[in-house]
Amino acid sequence: MERPLVPIVTVPEIATVVEIREEIDEVKTFYFTFDNPEIEQAFRIRSGQFIMCTVFGAGEFAVSLPFSPENDRKHISVRRVGKVTAALHQLEPGDKIGIRGPFGNGFPFEEIKGKNVIYVAGGIGLIPLRSSIVHVLQHRKDFGRVVLVYGARTSKDLMYKNSIKEWKATENFETHFTIDRPEPGWTGEVGFVNQLVARLDLPVENTVAFVCGPPVMFNSVIKELKLKGIKEQDIYSTLERHMKCGIGKCQHCAIGRTLVCVDGPVYTYKQIKTLGEQI
Amino acid sequence: MYWLEKNQLEQLVKKLAKDYRIFGPRRDEVSGEVIFDWLENLSDLDLQASIPYNPPKFILFPHFEEILKYRYDHRSKKAVIERINLLEPKALVGIRACDLTGLLCLDRFFLGQEFVDEVYLEHRKKLFIISNTCVRPFPQCFCVCTDSGPGAKEGYDLDLTFTGEGYIVNCGSKKGQKLAEELGLKEAGPEASELRQKIIDDSISSFDRFALENKAWISRATNRLTTGFIKPEVWEYIGNQCFECGACSFVCPTCSCFNIEDVNSKTGDTYRVRTWDSCSFEGYTKMAGDHNPRKPVEDRRNKRFFCKLSYSQSKKYLRPGCVGCGRCARVCPGDIGLPNVVTYIRREITEG
């Protein structure tokens, strides 16, 4: 998949919110289509990239893309955390938003063909991984074992319940779900994600892992994966930073010598370790 | 090379003013201080004045500007987005070598990376640059340490060097050449080139001992910064003195961090506003939610000096990010301008 020749750089393209889904508490998914049919046709992304989304009258924010580069409805999933995302949550189907992008490097796809793939996500950390998961499943035969380990505080906090249902039924896709505390009716695992990772029989050789989640979960999972023998350069994650421009100019997302918006947001753990800042 | 008589300067500026808005150094009538400003009155131009207190950065990268305008009607769901026309021919007359170097850094950063910054490009498109050799260094200057003066090397359309009687004119572009020819300037022989070099050499030799001494130290500080071998106590000492005003970034000819806000006006239009920002602010990296990867003030100080001096950051400018203008030292409430930081690092190196 090639990077689009011309991302929308300065002036946002107008898009229509066509459907809104409540995912979990404070998180909604917004499906959108571009008003300009040419853009709608030409808009291409890579898994792991992000866009800058304008909520008219409120401002702009960076958000990672959860949809697959191929045959998937365009959408974003956004937690309400600040003024702009709060305004987004007020929108109804039919409302317009502005979109610039896509920006950033994205997850490797061609390079990992033939390998085993492990996805480990915590809470809303599944959002940036979803795109890659769907994409890999769309090309299932090109990969070895594909495993998802996903945990959240409670069963209510699991993102993308529809996708999960689908994934559970997908052949050759090993899925493991866990919540922090037992709940009546819950049939999955109980405990933190790292504990589950420790227990599971995961591939190690010829394997890449994608890890996304809150800092505490992230660090503990990395520890387990390394214990199992997965190399630091084979563990990928995506960094979130305060971004204003998306094109490497405003410098808000600078970490040491890298700019998350153009050099990232996807980094290997080996790279992250050398950045010298917190996750 | 050409020769510009003292009294031809006015003619030159007047001619430029037909096509360009003229910016240049002028003296404030009460304080006597020099600022680089829009010259409503062309006779205010003062090329003999000392280095302006402000760099001309604001002309290409304003303190506060609207870059986009939109209107959204929540009822009819109609959105209209408009670009704002920022293109205006501007001439910078009498820009110093340090500031010109700074401007070239901005060029490389805004125009030369993966993406072109279209807003900056608009401001930059029709620009006429006349540089002015610093014949006399000023107390806070250290451009000799950062290879950015006192004479301009590149990036100008015309370059002036004052000899006491008139100006030696160097043409740096076709645009500049054309203007020189249209003005009918007298051609200067090879002796003008030698004279210019002599004036620059004289200027260099009159630099403060501090600046000349610091020359070697800046590169050693650069080494230390790049490798990260600077004790946390040094950053803490610097951090304690930081008043978090942001001035060092605002006055720096190469600092280009900005913030973006959408501002709703009473007319119903919203303006996307871009303003100067500084990495010394706590909220600069803070994200909505509850996470700030860069917290203590000394961390943020560290970031700025890293950006100005380290090798890895120099890649984006193809030179160090510091141009030796010394302004950060003059505006700092905490006395931690870049020269002082180099001194602290130097102290650490010599004391082990």
Place this chain on the structure above:
Amino acid sequence: MPYLRGLCNFCGTGCGHFLRVENNRVRGVYPLPGHPLSKGRLCVRGWHIHELLQTEERITQPQIKYGDRFKRVSLEEAISFVAEKLKSISGQEIAFLGSPRASNEDNYLFGKFARAVMKSNNLSLSSDAGQEESAITLLQGAGWPAMLGSMERLRQADFILVVGGDLTKQNPIIASEIHYAHRAGAELVTISARKTQMAKLSQIHLRPEPGTASRLLEAMAKVLVDEGRIAADFISRYTEGSEKFLKYLESLSLQEIAHLTGVEIELIRTVALKMAEAESAYAFYATGIQSLDHRTMAALFNLYLLAGKLGRPDCGINPVTGISNLLGSYDMGVSPAFLPGYFSVEDKAAWKRLEEHWQIKLNPIPGKSVSACLSDDSSCRVLFVVDHDEEIIRNVKKIKELDLVVYFGAYENAFARLANVIFPLTTYVESDGTYTNCERRVQLSQKKVEPPAESRPLWEILTLMAKALGHNWTYRSAEEVMTEINRVVPQYAGITYGKLRTGWGLKWPCDEQHPSGTDSLLAEEMSRRFCFILNQDEKLAFLPRLQEKDQYPLKLVVGRSNYFWHQNSIMKKTFIPKREYNALLLLYPKGFVEISEEEARRLGLREKQQVRVVSEAAEIKLAVRISPDILPGMLYIPYFIDEMIPEFLHRQVADLEKNEEFFLPVRLEKVE
């Protein structure tokens, strides 16, 4: 020329700046290098004043409230509406709340309108009791109500003592001057319970228990006596009351004070002697919410007097004001205690003098402060408020019961919604006016942009209103008002717009003897002697509070932040400072209380845990923030978190103002 020379209008430092004006809008700001105090520096607030000056949140139309709705009216309509109502109002029934952000001319006419037109002396600024206290204390001791020393000589100082709140936050550029003086060789000592940035910049940081700073200063005075380091000649030539003070010092025990304050005797001694040895010694304290109480100010004054460090060009006690024209507002007599020029309201001759100047019979019965008018069951029916903060909302119930509330302001403000009539004012860049910084420097701010069509300077609206009430006011410009101030306010006698236009302002007193102003108070030029300030009866006033230890064992202090200014109603109209203000809150969205690590361990509290801070009068729920900057036994709340102010602090502002360093006895309770 788009860069126009001007002065910053945030805090009482009054820094010089250039404003970049384009198409009648202020598009940027740059520091002004020649300014004698700011010398080309600005703080984070000053660097963003242009964001405020082009905010969309302006009041641009005169409005009258009918029922619940505001109706836009013409200026004439609004004036005659108010004038009609005022005709049946007596002086006791109206109160005037002036603004420390308004110019001298506006404040002067506001006071004149109150006293001469409405015959009311209920005239004050809001909660800055610290400034009034400071003026009263210094008048008592030196007959001079403001900064005694010179900022321009500070860099040659040998010794600087900063008492109380954090100047690096309230007046960063003053703090910067102190820092530069320190770097040039001055010994810098800070006295504050909290480890402020000022303290971090100091060589010596004395951390007395909250509420005991005055005892610490008295102990230093005692050290000077014990070691024979008092300035005996100076004392006999220039002071009175020393015998009584020395006798009082005899009654003190250094051991007891060391125990009470928690500061070692040796350290007290060292600082006292360093001060006595210094050729040039200064002391600083902030007025306003972080101000000192009368007792601490008096102790500081007495200490410097005893050492002979007053009345000389290179020494002084320098109170620092937090708001641009706080000092000027008092100079103009916007106070229940003073007439213009610091004549006491008790002074019969002063009333007579004013009657002659104004050619009108005045009501010499002293009035009350606005908060007194609003908090008790007074007969107040009408309130005038100028460009003011949200703080007086603590009296919202009483305000809603008033017959008429008139608000004059340039910016939208929560308080304006409580008004019946609103007048749109110009901002300080839209009209001429003078502002007096904490140095006593009167500076002229000239008009730089055209105001919105309906906005007027306050003096103009008041002139029209006085005319509508049958008074023959004829002012046509702020400059004309200043010529009257020249006659009425002796300190301003020689301050003219002509002189101000071509220079860096004039430091009052500026009169025939001092046509170019006065740098510092000199003993030889004084018409009276310095007085040691002794209020024996107050001696133990703070002790009973400490005895409530069992119930309220912790001392809560409040403080400032860079990004806060004036209840933040102003700072919230900017972008970057607003973001910074919010940045601090992002981690603690419902506010926080700082606690030392030791105390947190003792109480079993962890970072971000919810706790209840309980005082005698109120309680508030906050998150714990563990900080290395405070002592065990202490809590700290930044005053700028406005969400907290109405809920908690406002109920006890009166208590806070009474206390040294404003501490409240509280306890912490875990929230389950």
